Amino acid sequence: MKENLLRFNFNQKYLVLDTETEGLNLLRSRPYQIAWLEAVGKKIVARHERYIWWPDLNMSDGAAKINKFDYEKYRDLAKPARQVWDEFCPLLDNHLSEGGTKIIGQNFLGFDAYMLNSWPRALGLNSSFNYIRNVLDTKAMAMAIAKGCKTVDEDDLIYWQYRWLNHREKNIKTTQAHLLKHYEIPHDPEKLHDALYDIEMTFQIFQKQIIDLEI
Amino acid sequence: MTIPIFKSTYSIGKSILTMDDPNCVTEGGADSIIAIAKENSLQRIALVEDTMIGFLDSHQKCKTHGIKLHFGLRLSCCNNVADEDKKASEHKIVIFAKNDEAVKRLTRIFSIANQKHQGFVDNTVLVENWSKDLLLCIPFYDSFIYNNNFRGKQCLPSFKFTQAIYFIESNGLPFDAILETKVRKWADTSGERVQQVQSIYYKLRSDFEAWQTYKCICNRTFGKEQSLSSPNLEHCGSDSFCWEAFVS
Numbered sequence: 001m002k003e004n005l006l007r008f009n010f011n012q013k014y015l016v017l018d019t020e021t022e023g024l025n026l027l028r029s030r031p032y033q034i035a036w037l038e039a040v041g042k043k044i045v046a047r048h049e050r051y052i053w054w055p056d057l058n059m060s061d062g063a064a065k066i067n068k069f070d071y072e073k074y075r076d077l078a079k080p081a082r083q084v085w086d087e088f089c090p091l092l093d094n095h096l097s098e099g100g101t102k103i104i105g106q107n108f109l110g111f112d113a114y115m116l117n118s119w120p121r122a123l124g125l126n127s128s129f130n131y132i133r134n135v136l137d138t139k140a141m142a143m144a145i146a147k148g149c150k151t152v153d154e155d156d157l158i159y160w161q162y163r164w165l166n167h168r169e170k171n172i173k174t175t176q177a178h179l180l181k182h183y184e185i186p187h188d189p190e191k192l193h194d195a196l197y198d199i200e201m202t203f204q205i206f207q208k209q210i211i212d213l214e215i
Numbered sequence: 216m217t218i219p220i221f222k223s224t225y226s227i228g229k230s231i232l233t234m235d236d237p238n239c240v241t242e243g244g245a246d247s248i249i250a251i252a253k254e255n256s257l258q259r260i261a262l263v264e265d266t267m268i269g270f271l272d273s274h275q276k277c278k279t280h281g282i283k284l285h286f287g288l289r290l291s292c293c294n295n296v297a298d299e300d301k302k303a304s305e306h307k308i309v310i311f312a313k314n315d316e317a318v319k320r321l322t323r324i325f326s327i328a329n330q331k332h333q334g335f336v337d338n339t340v341l342v343e344n345w346s347k348d349l350l351l352c353i354p355f356y357d358s359f360i361y362n363n364n365f366r367g368k369q370c371l372p373s374f375k376f377t378q379a380i381y382f383i384e385s386n387g388l389p390f391d392a393i394l395e396t397k398v399r400k401w402a403d404t405s406g407e408r409v410q411q412v413q414s415i416y417y418k419l420r421s422d423f424e425a426w427q428t429y430k431c432i433c434n435r436t437f438g439k440e441q442s443l444s445s446p447n448l449e450h451c452g453s454d455s456f457c458w459e460a461f462v463s
Contacts, residue, residue, distance in 0.1 A: 023444030026452030027423065060444035113389040114452040129389045156364070158393055163367035 006102075006210045010041035013101040015092070016203045017108065018195040019115045020067050023060040026114040030054055030081075030122050032074060034088065035195035042207060049196040050088070052119070053078035067193045082123050089120075096131055103131055106176050106202045107139040109165055133158050138202055140165040141209045142174040151214045176201060183208040217411045219461045220382075221248045221262045225269030226289075228433030230416040231426050234273045237280075246418040251458055252282050259283035263309050263354075267325045270318065287311040287352065288321050292359075294371050296332040296340060305335070306359040306370045309352040309382075317348035342376050351377050353398075355384040355412070360397050365390065382412045386455040413461040423454035 006012055015038055019031035031052055038046040051074055059069055095101035105112050113129065120127040140161035144152070147167070153160035176198065180187045185204045191197040209215075222230040224245070237250035252260050260282055262273055270286055277284040287309045294304040312318040324344050328336045341351075351374060353360070358381075359370035381402045383395050402409045417426040430448055431441040441447050454460070 025427075025444055025446055026448075026450070027454055029444065058444075060442070062445055109389065117387070117389070117452065127387075129392065132389055132393065159364045159397075162365040162390065166366045 002214060006215055012041060013095065013098070014039040014104055014203070014206075015095050015101055016104040016199045016206070017112060018105060018198045018202065019112050020193065020195045021063060021115055022054075022058050023063050024111075026111070027118060027121075029060075029063075029115070030057075030118050031115045032057055032059075032069075032078070033195045034084070035199050036088070036091075037199050037203060039203060044200075044203065047196065047200075050084045051078035052081045052084050054081055054122070081119065085120060085123060085125070092131060096134065101134060103135045104202060104206050105135065105137060106179075106198070106205070107137065107165075108135050109137045109140065109161060135161070136206070136215075137161050137165060138176075138179070138205050138209060139174050141213060141215075142179055142205075143167050143169075143172060145209060145212045146172045146174065149213070176205070179205045217413050217461065218261060219415050219458070220287075220412045221251075221260055221415045222264060223248055223262065223269060223273070225273070226265040228430060229265065231422065231429050232415070232417060234269060234276050236276060246422070249276050249280055249282070251418060253280060255458075255462075257282065259285060261285040261287065261311075263287040263289050265289050267322050270322075285311055286318065286321075287350075288325060289354065290324070290328060291335045292341075292370075292372060293335045293337055294369075296335050296337045301333065301335045304368055304370045306362045306368070306372070307354050307357040308336075308372075309354055311350040311352060313348045313350060317346065320344060320346055320349060338373050345376050347377075349377070351379040352410075353379050353381045355382045355394065355398065355414075358382075358398070360401055361394060364397050365394070379407050381407060381409045383409050384412055384414060386414075386453040386460075388450060388453050390450075414456050415458050415461060416456045418457060419459045420454040420457055422457060426456075427451065 015036055017036045020033040021029045021031045023029035032054065033051050035049040037044050037048070063069065113132065117127045135158070143164040177189060177192060180201055183205060185201065187201055192201070221232060223232050223234045224230055225234065231245060232248045233245045234249060235245070235247040237247060237253050240247045240250045248260065248262070260277065262284060267288060273286065274284055289307055289309050291305050292308045293301040298304070310321055310324065312321045324336060324340065327340055327344065328334055332340070359372050362368040362370050381398050383398055385391055399409055417423065424443060427443060427446055427448065431446055434441065439447050
């Protein structure tokens with residue numbers, strides 16, 4: 001038995017992230033909501049949710065419908081985009097400088113990573129992907145598990161994830177909703193696509209996945 | 216030194232830059248590679264196309280304006296052209312012609328690929344038609360290195376018949392740095408050169424929407440409806456594939 005597996009590492013730090021966005025354009029769409037939770041082992045130690053104010057927010061009809069976007073709630077809760085970035089960015093940096101913190105997200109490599117780029121860009125700031133090797137993408141892991149994979153390529157973990165993320169097969173579903181059903185995780189489908197709810201669900205999915213995978 | 220690598224509208228769905236004469240460029244219309252070259256006093260340009268169709272026009276335009284043209288053809292390569300599923304090992308290569316004789320050879324390779332092998336070449340086709348007047352380059356994003364590491368393909372090229380040059384790009388995509396690591400490692404191991412390049416498909420960063428719109432229009436795959444807020448173009452998250460990014 002491998003004792004260094006995540007499932008046995010109760011001191012492992014996690015940062016679970018999700019963004020809700022005005023659209024699905026990987027360069028121009030900006031996040032209007034971000035939620036992150038910090039966890040050690042299985043224990044969640046902090047939850048954060050921020051609405052991000054963009055005066056010229058350009059919600060696409062599709063995004064508004066899927067996310068059940070409520071403009072009045074957004075207007076009341078949102079803080080200036082720069083202010084939220086100045087709060088979030090050092091937190092991300094701190095986790096990276098401490099080393100070892102795993103960044104967890106559903107389709108993080110295929111989407112949220114781009115949103116963490118479009119956000120500072122829209123503010124005229126530089127962005128960086130120096131966290132990319134710390135990412136564990138539950139969508140990529142889900143595809144690997146669905147294909148019967150039991151182990152990961154530890155030395156090339158980021159490439160291993162990209163390979164599974166880019167793998168397409170008609171009959172395999174890897175959406176969050178499907179994974180919640182698959183793992184029989186109690187959830188309210190109506191609440192999905194709210195960043196704070198999604199990260200809680202993602203973390204629960206992740207806990208199941210690290211049992212399925214030797215990671 | 217970074218080398219700009221242009222692509223024109225002759226490569227359908229890839230670029231919004233034309234090879235038009237600068238006199239034909241109108242305000243609000245398409246930008247021209249020749250016009251960019253003239254504006255910036257470029258004495259030579261590298262042009263990589265997906266077809267030979269525009270070669271003659273490009274050659275003539277460049278000649279008229281005193282620009283030396285380095286023409287490259289981007290081809291699909293697979294493990295074996297006899298394979299039924301060539302796409303399973305598909306990866307791209309770029310072959311530059313160093314002189315007029317090499318252009319004839321390049322045209323021949325292009326014809327063989329399209330007339331005999333559904334647009335593919337393999338190692339055997341390349342070896343049989345190779346000459347020292349051709350230069351093999353491996354593009355950054357859709358090379359065998361990218362496809363093997365990021366798509367799980369099993370591309371098994373063998374470029375022992377020549378010295379290849381491996382392109383590296385930095386366009387601000389999340390995986391640029393980790394792909395570069397793999398490319399450098401491969402080139403080091405095989406004792407081959409890497410070259411920093413910048414692919415150019417549009418003139419200004421602000422032309423990104425126009426380029427993305429064009430890509431959506433040209434996209435022939437069926438599936439979800441495409442729009443600028445949801446273009447469904449994989450990893451299309453950079454506006455650096457332009458002349459402005461190259462000069463900045």
